[in-house]
Amino acid sequence: MSDINQLDDKTRAPVSQRPHRIEAGGEGIGANITVTIDGQDVKVPMGTTILEAAEKIGIRIPTLCHHKDLCVAGVCRICSVQVDGMRTLQAACAYPISQPMKIHTHTKKVRQARRHILDLMLSNHYGECYTCGRNGNCELQSLAQEYGVDFFRFGKMEEPIFEIDRSSHSVIRDMNKCIMCRRCVRTCIDLQEVGCLEAIGRGDETEIGTFMDKPLADVICINCGQCINRCPTGALRANDPTDDVWRAIDDPKKHVVIQTAPAPRAAIGECFGLEPGVPMTFEMNTALRMAGFDKVFDTNFTADLTIIEEGTELLLRLKQALVDKKGPVFLPQFTSCSPGWIKYIEHFYPDMLDNLSSAKSPQQMFGAVIKTYYAQLHNIDPKDIVTVALMPCSAKKFECNRPEMMDSGFKDVDYGLTTRELAKMLKEAGIDLPRMAKSDFDDPFGTATGSGVIFGATGGVMEAALRTVIELVVGIKVENLFDHANIMPVRGFEGIKYVELTIPDVGPVPDILKGLFDSWDFLKGVTVKVAVVHGTGNAKKVLDNIKAGGKFAECHFIEFMACPGGCLGGGGQPIPTTPEIRAARAKAIYAEDEAYEIRKSHENPAVLELYTKFLTEGPCGHKSHKLLHTHYTPRGKYIA
Amino acid sequence: MISSHTEPLTFSTIAPNAGLKAALSMKRSDLIAEITNSQLKGRGGAGFPTGVKWNLAAAAQADRKFVVCNADEGEPGTFKDRVILTEHADLVFEGMTIGGYAIGAKEGIVYLRAEYTYLRKHLEQVLADRRAKGLLGKNVCGHDGFDFDIHIHMGAGAYICGEETALIESLEGHRGEPRNRPPFPVDTGFLGRPTIVNNVETFAWVTAILVKGSQWFKSHGTARSTGFKIFSVSGDCDKPGIYEFPMGITVSTLLEAVGGLGAKAVQIGGASGHCVPAAEFERTIAYEDVATGGSIMVFGPDRDMLRVAHNFLEFFVEESCGQCTPCRDGNPKILECIEMLDHGVCSSKYLQEICELGETMQVSSKCGLGQSSPNAFLSIVKHFRNELMGRGL
Numbered sequence A: 001m002s003d004i005n006q007l008d009d010k011t012r013a014p015v016s017q018r019p020h021r022i023e024a025g026g027e028g029i030g031a032n033i034t035v036t037i038d039g040q041d042v043k044v045p046m047g048t049t050i051l052e053a054a055e056k057i058g059i060r061i062p063t064l065c066h067h068k069d070l071c072v073a074g075v076c077r078i079c080s081v082q083v084d085g086m087r088t089l090q091a092a093c094a095y096p097i098s099q100p101m102k103i104h105t106h107t108k109k110v111r112q113a114r115r116h117i118l119d120l121m122l123s124n125h126y127g128e129c130y131t132c133g134r135n136g137n138c139e140l141q142s143l144a145q146e147y148g149v150d151f152f153r154f155g156k157m158e159e160p161i162f163e164i165d166r167s168s169h170s171v172i173r174d175m176n177k178c179i180m181c182r183r184c185v186r187t188c189i190d191l192q193e194v195g196c197l198e199a200i201g202r203g204d205e206t207e208i209g210t211f212m213d214k215p216l217a218d219v220i221c222i223n224c225g226q227c228i229n230r231c232p233t234g235a236l237r238a239n240d241p242t243d244d245v246w247r248a249i250d251d252p253k254k255h256v257v258i259q260t261a262p263a264p265r266a267a268i269g270e271c272f273g274l275e276p277g278v279p280m281t282f283e284m285n286t287a288l289r290m291a292g293f294d295k296v297f298d299t300n301f302t303a304d305l306t307i308i309e310e311g312t313e314l315l316l317r318l319k320q321a322l323v324d325k326k327g328p329v330f331l332p333q334f335t336s337c338s339p340g341w342i343k344y345i346e347h348f349y350p351d352m353l354d355n356l357s358s359a360k361s362p363q364q365m366f367g368a369v370i371k372t373y374y375a376q377l378h379n380i381d382p383k384d385i386v387t388v389a390l391m392p393c394s395a396k397k398f399e400c401n402r403p404e405m406m407d408s409g410f411k412d413v414d415y416g417l418t419t420r421e422l423a424k425m426l427k428e429a430g431i432d433l434p435r436m437a438k439s440d441f442d443d444p445f446g447t448a449t450g451s452g453v454i455f456g457a458t459g460g461v462m463e464a465a466l467r468t469v470i471e472l473v474v475g476i477k478v479e480n481l482f483d484h485a486n487i488m489p490v491r492g493f494e495g496i497k498y499v500e501l502t503i504p505d506v507g508p509v510p511d512i513l514k515g516l517f518d519s520w521d522f523l524k525g526v527t528v529k530v531a532v533v534h535g536t537g538n539a540k541k542v543l544d545n546i547k548a549g550g551k552f553a554e555c556h557f558i559e560f561m562a563c564p565g566g567c568l569g570g571g572g573q574p575i576p577t578t579p580e581i582r583a584a585r586a587k588a589i590y591a592e593d594e595a596y597e598i599r600k601s602h603e604n605p606a607v608l609e610l611y612t613k614f615l616t617e618g619p620c621g622h623k624s625h626k627l628l629h630t631h632y633t634p635r636g637k638y639i640a
Numbered sequence B: 001m002i003s004s005h006t007e008p009l010t011f012s013t014i015a016p017n018a019g020l021k022a023a024l025s026m027k028r029s030d031l032i033a034e035i036t037n038s039q040l041k042g043r044g045g046a047g048f049p050t051g052v053k054w055n056l057a058a059a060a061q062a063d064r065k066f067v068v069c070n071a072d073e074g075e076p077g078t079f080k081d082r083v084i085l086t087e088h089a090d091l092v093f094e095g096m097t098i099g100g101y102a103i104g105a106k107e108g109i110v111y112l113r114a115e116y117t118y119l120r121k122h123l124e125q126v127l128a129d130r131r132a133k134g135l136l137g138k139n140v141c142g143h144d145g146f147d148f149d150i151h152i153h154m155g156a157g158a159y160i161c162g163e164e165t166a167l168i169e170s171l172e173g174h175r176g177e178p179r180n181r182p183p184f185p186v187d188t189g190f191l192g193r194p195t196i197v198n199n200v201e202t203f204a205w206v207t208a209i210l211v212k213g214s215q216w217f218k219s220h221g222t223a224r225s226t227g228f229k230i231f232s233v234s235g236d237c238d239k240p241g242i243y244e245f246p247m248g249i250t251v252s253t254l255l256e257a258v259g260g261l262g263a264k265a266v267q268i269g270g271a272s273g274h275c276v277p278a279a280e281f282e283r284t285i286a287y288e289d290v291a292t293g294g295s296i297m298v299f300g301p302d303r304d305m306l307r308v309a310h311n312f313l314e315f316f317v318e319e320s321c322g323q324c325t326p327c328r329d330g331n332p333k334i335l336e337c338i339e340m341l342d343h344g345v346c347s348s349k350y351l352q353e354i355c356e357l358g359e360t361m362q363v364s365s366k367c368g369l370g371q372s373s374p375n376a377f378l379s380i381v382k383h384f385r386n387e388l389m390g391r392g393l
């Protein structure tokens, strides 16, 4: 994808917040440089930072503003080190090595500087660790401990001075705890290309603010929560509904059901001291019942349902384009399961909303199905049902509060709970998750398919869709085309992936779609072009390419996820997040997929049953349109 | 208006365009060697050797390069660049053109302090005249293949935008904040291209050196600080104004010339410079002793040194770009300490803590602002401690 990345280098990130590196010089003479750190030699490629070089030989240099996902800032200065022959200390995270040098990481000067920098931060920080969401997982707190801070050298903030911004359904900002590391700013601009957070003011009045200092709910925030995951302190946090969820659980009149998305189970172990990448799916089912949830359902059920609905919608659009040839056809079709992505396109590309699939996200489909189909089946008054959604995502909190998400006649999903929040609830209930016995999901939705599981990783929706479309249209087993039905080209963490697949031959139209299609002949020989995009920064590149008539305009179907890595890197996942941690979570997700007996959405028996018993008009029929599909709001990026 | 120590005043004796013509007749490498040989150091304050800077930019490979004239002159007590631009703009533009030829740049930019907007019309006129005479534009001075033009960019009104990398950020339309260095502007400057940023006065001296020769320049000043320097003198003296002196003169010689004898202290180098007490007036003004970008503030016997420090720190608390911790959070702590001293509630122990904090800021701040903002306070504490303690009782 290098062509598009180069083509479109119009990032809005201020240059000071973009990486300034001397490019590594290949393998020639001078490409590698030996530096001495605390007396130890280490050979590194030119352009390696002092921090990276030190890491390589196991020397720890503290950092705060540095983050592996973000470009260099060099603003907190906690990583200062001394270099022979230089008058000033250097920021290890920001200094690219270009010549041999002698570096010292803990001289008197360095120790004094670090202590002072910490003392300064603490003097401007409203530190109330007991009541802080990041107590025990806070980079500032642990540095204070590491450096043995035992008094406030330069005083401390006695009273909060900023009002906490609780306007957003998703993200709460408490600037009294902000240490101005600007990770959130870089996340929002560089990674996500949103740019609703920026440093404003100068000197001691500098603060992280929004456009015109408006509440977060009133600016172009897409609720992705990526800033939360990268904030070193408790200054940013998700809007936590756990008190309300407990209240519902404690209320005997309420029937509280929880649906759990695939990404949290691949990560929640991290909150219980496990290495990243240990799946907790079935332990979590037991734990949730112990915590008091009446039913535990698998969101993958509606992930499979999404594939059927969204896949059918795609086939209909293709038919319209290739056979009917009338009316405007909106291709490529964009996926619609990531609510951060939805808000992004509503703000930044409101003229492209027609390309979005009208299918709701799996979370919202499930909410609607629970309060209709499930309520009928079990004869429960939907007003007594409380639906909780365990999600890796902060944007899901906004999504379930969208006014249009009441198609069951009630609020389809009552609460969006993040992975972090569930971990907190379980701990409060004294449940040590990794020690729980394994148990299955509850009927009538049962355990879903591997295709639902991989929704949690970037490329997962596409892989699931392709598995189903290939089998329904081509009429052969995916396994004949791809080993173990693993469609490798759409996997992996590359920001933008592009894949072409020619349909060699077509089979008969399966029963479930007979009402909509007579034959697949129109697809014979067609080369299906698809793309997979994660991180709204990458989405911007692709959307601009489409507008300019580039190669992505030729695509038929594009998966977009707001968060880097897809849902497994969502804004509600355990903190910290790094490329390595996300890779470990992805491994867990794909391993789970392989372990399932049924790995294709259209083979999910519970889904098929839903179509025979409830959505009797079939996919994209009247009832499914009412319950499972939605519409979007062109918001624009200019705020009143 | 420039009152000169050397008669006649150097800048008024330079024949127009002789320097540019001399430069264009030389090979680029010889031209840079001539500047290097003069040992001219940047007149904006930091004193980086101009020849070295130009050589680096000349060696860098790029499709475009830039020559930027730093006319942001924001250091309190400095007004020499304003005078040079008013009276000798041609010399400055000539120096920039020479710089363009030396490093292989086609584009020059003057970053003009917002408060100097009134000068813009005059400068545009000078530029237009130069274009009309073929001294800017295509084939400058008839030199085949050397195109160079200059435009003026108005500053953003912040002191920090005088720092060269913040200036470049501001030129690019961003918030004026210093960048991480390395890489340096000579390698990755404006629009990511090699860029030389020099002070107004530096460019004027380049022109003078090409006319009078590097040997002439080197024969003045000291071994490590060659040539002359323009000073902006203000404060408690009889003849405040603009002066030209050779580098390396003593503070007392300068005070005598400006009618400031009897001063209690002199602040050399503006708010970010050092405060020299009367006992040290035999020190020299030179890069190797007390360096300055040109600002000299004279404090008479009745000045309250704590107030002096207070004014400086108030300036820095506001003008810090707010990016890095030591400067953003450190300056207010120093200011707070000054206020505690004023009220007589600062213990010697806390004063010591704050002085150590000042030392931390000097070494760990990201840019020259935070690295130098504690200077004045630290030197006032060092030399006027008795005056600071025991107040407010």
Ligand SMILES: Cc1cc2nc3c(=O)[nH]c(=O)nc-3n(C[C@H](O)[C@H](O)[C@H](O)COP(=O)(O)O)c2cc1C
Residues within 6 Å of the ligand: B041, B042, B043, B044, B045, B046, B047, B048, B050, B070, B071, B072, B073, B074, B075, B159, B160, B161, B162, B163, B164, B165, B197, B198, B199, B200, B202, B367, B368, B369
């Ligand atoms: C806070 C700060 C403000 C500065 N302001 C100016 C200025 O107004 N004018 C100037 O020429 N240099 C200023 N400088 C120095 C520039 O960063 C840079 O060193 C200079 O423009 C280089 O030119 P020279 O080598 O010709 O002196 C400032 C530096 C700092 C740290």
Ligand code: SF4
Residues within 6 Å of the ligand: A125, A126, A127, A128, A129, A130, A132, A133, A134, A135, A136, A138, A139, A140, A141, A177, A233, A234, A235
């Ligand atoms: S942000 Fe960290 S240091 Fe601050 S109150 Fe929270 S846990 Fe404590």
Ligand code: SF4
Residues within 6 Å of the ligand: A171, A187, A188, A192, A194, A195, A196, A197, A220, A221, A222, A223, A224, A225, A226, A227, A228
């Ligand atoms: S939630 Fe996403 S869009 Fe909103 S401020 Fe954070 S990073 Fe930016």
Ligand code: SF4
Residues within 6 Å of the ligand: A177, A178, A179, A180, A181, A182, A183, A184, A185, A208, A227, A230, A231, A232, A233, A235, A236
């Ligand atoms: S809100 Fe958090 S991430 Fe943003 S600058 Fe403050 S401490 Fe850093």
Ligand code: SF4
Residues within 6 Å of the ligand: B160, B177, B178, B319, B320, B321, B322, B323, B324, B325, B327, B328, B365, B366, B367, B368, B369, B370, B371
């Ligand atoms: S030292 Fe001050 S002015 Fe310079 S980068 Fe840091 S905060 Fe900004």
Ligand code: FES
Residues within 6 Å of the ligand: A062, A063, A064, A065, A066, A073, A074, A075, A076, A077, A078, A079, A080, A091, A092, A093, A094
């Ligand atoms: S971690 Fe290096 S400056 Fe912040």
